[in-house]
Amino acid sequence: MSDSLQPIIAFDADDTLWPNEDYFRDGEKQLIALLEPYYKGDNLLQHLYEQEIRNLHIFGYGAKGFTLSMIESLIELSEGKVTGADIQRVIDIGKSIMTYKIELLPGVKETVETLRNDFGYKLMIITKGDLFDQESKIARSGIADLFDIVEIVSEKDDATYQKLLIKHQIDPQFFWMIGNSLKSDVLPIARLGGHAVHIPYKSTWAHETVTAEHAAEHNYFELTDISGLPILLEREIQGL
Amino acid sequence: MSDSLQPIIAFDADDTLWPNEDYFRDGEKQLIALLEPYYKGDNLLQHLYEQEIRNLHIFGYGAKGFTLSMIESLIELSEGKVTGADIQRVIDIGKSIMTYKIELLPGVKETVETLRNDFGYKLMIITKGDLFDQESKIARSGIADLFDIVEIVSEKDDATYQKLLIKHQIDPQFFWMIGNSLKSDVLPIARLGGHAVHIPYKSTWAHETVTAEHAAEHNYFELTDISGLPILLEREIQGL
Numbered sequence A, B: 001m002s003d004s005l006q007p008i009i010a011f012d013a014d015d016t017l018w019p020n021e022d023y024f025r026d027g028e029k030q031l032i033a034l035l036e037p038y039y040k041g042d043n044l045l046q047h048l049y050e051q052e053i054r055n056l057h058i059f060g061y062g063a064k065g066f067t068l069s070m071i072e073s074l075i076e077l078s079e080g081k082v083t084g085a086d087i088q089r090v091i092d093i094g095k096s097i098m099t100y101k102i103e104l105l106p107g108v109k110e111t112v113e114t115l116r117n118d119f120g121y122k123l124m125i126i127t128k129g130d131l132f133d134q135e136s137k138i139a140r141s142g143i144a145d146l147f148d149i150v151e152i153v154s155e156k157d158d159a160t161y162q163k164l165l166i167k168h169q170i171d172p173q174f175f176w177m178i179g180n181s182l183k184s185d186v187l188p189i190a191r192l193g194g195h196a197v198h199i200p201y202k203s204t205w206a207h208e209t210v211t212a213e214h215a216a217e218h219n220y221f222e223l224t225d226i227s228g229l230p231i232l233l234e235r236e237i238q239g240l
Helices: A019-036 A042-057 A062-079 A084-099 A108-118 A131-141 A158-167 A182-191 A212-216 A226-238 B019-035 B045-058 B063-075 B084-099 B110-119 B131-141 B158-167 B182-191 B210-215 B226-238
Strands: A007-012 A122-128 A149-153 A175-179 A196-198 B010-011 B122-128 B149-153 B174-179 B197-200
Touching: A019 A042, A019 A062, A019 A084, A042 A062, A042 B084, A062 A084, A062 B063, A062 B084, A084 B045, A084 B084, A108 A122, A108 A226, A122 A131, A122 B174, A131 A149, A158 A182, A175 A182, A182 A196, A182 B149, A196 A226, A226 B110, A226 B182, B010 B197, B019 B063, B019 B084, B019 B149, B045 B063, B063 B084, B084 B149, B110 B122, B110 B226, B122 B131, B131 B149, B149 B158, B149 B197, B174 B182, B174 B226, B197 B226
Parallel strands: A007 A122, A007 A175, A122 A149, A175 A196, B010 B122, B010 B174, B122 B149, B174 B197
Antiparallel strands: none
16 A cells, blocks of 8 residues: 555644643642642742653653642642642542543634545544543544544654654655644654644643744744634645 | 455453553552551452542543552541551552563463464554553563554453454454453454453453353353463464
8 A cells, every 4th residue: 555645634632622731730720729738839830840750751641640740749848748638639630630521722623624524634633641531532522523543642752753654654745733732743743744733822831842943943834723724724735 | 455364463461461460459458558557447459449440431441540549549548547658658559560570471472472473473462551551561571573563442342342453454353362351352352253362360350350151152262371372373273
């Protein structure tokens, strides 16, 4: 079977199709409120971030590892004085991040429907995090049926994308990746010779940020709103 | 592309290629020791099991959800009196389950090498649990290169296997699944018209057990030792 010559449009999910980062940041705020009686320092977010990064090689990305890291931070910063009830509150914060109602970002449904039904493009989701949690979110989104392929991965780097392109026999020239993270969605694809469209989300986790200089070395498209995607793709792919 | 006419031999990983259940059961024993000062009841394992099942629709299978469920049990059974240090011990038990040294079960390496190198079969791993944790275990196993396809899934039921067979264009007649769980590895494949080989492990998680009557309704092979697999497959596939 030869490489597909049909355009494949792949979307990141979290903060591209629906909000996600907000729930993690809100969980951090609740953690800080819980810590109030135990800890007076002011570098809480930095501590939590460092805890998450320290645990990344054991937990990977996702809400369950985030919850376990929040618990470790609470124990450490309270010097072990935290109550069982407060730990339970952290677990409940984690569960709320794993079960929130998925509300699509503005324009997502119409855009995905247009690309699939009017343009006839093959559509993919490529998302990273906990397998079960990501599957659950995609199922809850109500638009799962519009995507031909769903790939849930543990890391979004050049090697991962390269493997996916080979697995699905996709020529990078015909591959478009749409996402909010320069580090995870845009730059790897630009480096591999594919096309990337950056649609920034209002907040980005510190771990996903890249410097402007680093980003400027690569070519990619930037949109403020996903609704601009059909016109961009029409122009670039169909030359209209 | 037509369905593959070449035999595909798929293996479950945990407790089929390497021990896993032992680490979870050992974690439970450590949890019971931690509970000693807080709780005098005797239905601890039952409580933990029920907690896990209650959380399954949020956490899915795997070591991270297991750790979070252990923490919830410890909080509840200690009536919130558990110390931060003891909760940290539970997280450390969880981390040890996510990082243990993979030692292949007896005969695994030789058997897999024979099937791949001498018989030329296409080999797969189909395993369920946390994506990152399962990828890490496969990487740590030292035999990842012997498998053509690795599939990490959130559930191992008829629907999942059906999807995998379609995805990889495999005719069930040519598909063999080898595993220790009747519920997750053997019966779904028997129902789908594929071939299944049950290799019992010394311990099985309560959630994975099926009744003898239920199992007796289906045809599958049973081996006490994975080393018998090449002879079985030679006889059944090649008619030797």
